[in-house]
Amino acid sequence: MRIAVPNKGRLHEPTVDLLERAGLHLVDGADRKLYANTVDPDVTVLFARTSDIPEYVADGAADLGITGYDQVRESDVTLEEMLDLDYGTCRIVLAAPEESAVETVADFAGGTVATEFPEITRDFFDDAGVDVDVVEVSGATELTPHVDMADGIVDITSTGTTLRMNRLEIIDEVLESSVRLFARPDVVENEKVGHVSTALSSVIAADNQRYIMLNAPENNLEKVRDVIPGMGGPTVMDIAGTDQVAVHAVVEEAEVFEAITDLKAVGATDILVTEIERLVE
Numbered sequence: 001m002r003i004a005v006p007n008k009g010r011l012h013e014p015t016v017d018l019l020e021r022a023g024l025h026l027v028d029g030a031d032r033k034l035y036a037n038t039v040d041p042d043v044t045v046l047f048a049r050t051s052d053i054p055e056y057v058a059d060g061a062a063d064l065g066i067t068g069y070d071q072v073r074e075s076d077v078t079l080e081e082m083l084d085l086d087y088g089t090c091r092i093v094l095a096a097p098e099e100s101a102v103e104t105v106a107d108f109a110g111g112t113v114a115t116e117f118p119e120i121t122r123d124f125f126d127d128a129g130v131d132v133d134v135v136e137v138s139g140a141t142e143l144t145p146h147v148d149m150a151d152g153i154v155d156i157t158s159t160g161t162t163l164r165m166n167r168l169e170i171i172d173e174v175l176e177s178s179v180r181l182f183a184r185p186d187v188v189e190n191e192k193v194g195h196v197s198t199a200l201s202s203v204i205a206a207d208n209q210r211y212i213m214l215n216a217p218e219n220n221l222e223k224v225r226d227v228i229p230g231m232g233g234p235t236v237m238d239i240a241g242t243d244q245v246a247v248h249a250v251v252e253e254a255e256v257f258e259a260i261t262d263l264k265a266v267g268a269t270d271i272l273v274t275e276i277e278r279l280v281e
């Protein structure tokens with residue numbers, strides 16, 4: 001089973017990191033190699049350009065691919081989306097110079113739009129029923145409206161800094177993207193694909209959760225349960241020779257701060273919060 005992952009660019013490092021955290025450690029994967037084996041003899045990693053990954057998977061060079069949803073939409077292949085991996089989150093937007101007369105999608109009729117995403121752009125304007133010329137560029141798209149190459153652009157934004165620096169305003173959102181795990185439709189049912197998918201999803205699931213441990217008077221156990229319902233209820237253990245119990249539970253990371261305050265109020269002591277590596281439900 002082969003997984004295609006970005007060989008460079010912003011998605012390379014977080015993707016390799018995710019595979020490692022999922023237990024798919026790369027072995028003999030030196031820089032600039034095209035392949036790496038993993039500790040699982042049945043799983044090989046293939047390094048490819050982020051934008052080529054959809055093709056690699058569709059053509060059978062790889063069975064699974066990890067890349068941006070925007071890249072799959074831009075390619076003309078059909079892949080099964082297995083998991084949202086929740087990084088590389090960005091929006092593709094239609095934007096025009098702040099000072100220009102273009103204020104709506106319809107205002108682009110008869111105009112020109114520059115983009116690194118010609119397929120997505122054509123689909124967007126087709127759906128809107130607006131006729132435009134699409135000019136493909138391979139980077140620095142934000143410059144084009146200021147040198148009379150285009151009336152606007154379709155490009156990626158995440159923090160919004162690049163648009164702001166280039167005095168461009170968003171006219172409409174074209175699509176939302178994130179990095180996802182894609183499979184060729186004929187391998188979706190494959191057992192190994194299931195294992196890889198479960199391993200990756202366990203890392204994603206664990207990212208937002210913390211493991212909390214504490215001691216509390218047995219009398220207050222119900223109050224403790226109210227604070228931390230946990231997944232399927234907390235684990236409760238007697239502490240021999242005392243009127244205390246030890247309680248362990250999984251808590252949403254965002255709720256930890258409040259939970260600690262509430263737990264102390266019901267007599268909890270020795271509270272310990274740790275990260276979780278993987279969580280398989």
Ligand SMILES: Nc1ncnc2c1ncn2[C@@H]1O[C@H](COP(=O)(O)OP(=O)(O)OP(=O)(O)O)[C@@H](O)[C@H]1O
Nearest residue numbers: 008009010011050068070071088089090156158177
């Ligand atoms: N600003 C951004 N914020 C979040 N995700 C982004 C951003 N820009 C691009 N992406 C995601 O990363 C993908 C682009 O990956 P790419 O390998 O081109 O990264 P890069 O760091 O821009 O590399 P390069 O310098 O080669 O363009 C996009 O298709 C999108 O899914």
Ligand SMILES: O=P(O)(O)OC[C@H]1O[C@H](OP(=O)(O)OP(=O)(O)O)[C@H](O)[C@@H]1O
Nearest residue numbers: 139140155156157158159160161162163
């Ligand atoms: O909203 P922001 O946070 O400013 O991010 C958006 C910018 O990020 C990407 O460029 P990238 O850094 O990949 O440069 P590139 O054009 O050289 O690929 C994208 O093409 C935008 O220009």
Ligand SMILES: [Mg+2]
Nearest residue numbers: 009010139156
């Ligand atoms: Mg880029």
